[in-house]
Amino acid sequence: MLNLKQDHSTLVVLSVLADGPSYGYAITKAIAAKSDGHFKLTASGMYPLLTKLEKQGLVTTSWEEVKAEGADPDASGRKRKWYTLSPKGRRQLDKHIEAHKQMQHLLDNFLAPTATATSTNT
Amino acid sequence: MLNLKQDHSTLVVLSVLADGPSYGYAITKAIAAKSDGHFKLTASGMYPLLTKLEKQGLVTTSWEEVKAEGADPDASGRKRKWYTLSPKGRRQLDKHIEAHKQMQHLLDNFLAPTATATSTNT
DNA sequence: TCAGATATATCAGAACTCGATATATACATC
């Protein structure tokens, strides 16, 4: 079980929201499912991050009541805070993906089997 | 210019040392060169990390004097602290590489082109 | 002599991490 750091969390959360609006609890479940149970983003990591994304204008939010089946329509039940990826957020996701790919590419130079500097022609 | 975080720093530093012993200043230069000038690991990130690696037994160290050309052999000149990858460090490097590859693999699930959330229907 | 490169190292304010805690509803089972 790998705890995600902010960089990866941001990438992953924006990616999940690119599939459509969602809310905190569902996002944590989606991340666990999509990573085959390997990624873990707990509430204490998720909510501060979502608040940050909102402040940066990458997501927009709205509250919605969760009506229980056959519940009194006037009763106030549990609430969900929905997060929707904004156009700015989508552009940011693209940037994050690009940056991630560049990072991977650059790291490849360090992951190669320790070459004994043989022939390296250009 | 990307500042490296500890996870990546560790991977990259151990990787550089896998090519042979080196010292702090040279490692920062090697990282910059190997990453085509994109990775930056400053002194304030490098030395605490090297100390940590030493404490963990991943590297062994030794001081060596840098003799100036034609200098008095008895004069005490500038010193270098050399870092050598230990067998434990090499195993740790392998583990880091493996973990990194798994992370990449898992992240792929989130980087795939999002179905068509940019819905075209009106 | 002066500037810039080499070389190691710490400091401190800021940011981040993450288990624990708080609050509340929903639902199945006993």
Place this chain on the structure above:
DNA sequence: GATGTATATATCGAGTTCTGATATATCTGA
């Protein structure tokens, strides 16, 4: 109706990490 588990959002705080600034000292070339 009590009990436990899942759903749902959110903050706290001790510990760790990050990073520009600072300190110290040597070497090299103009």
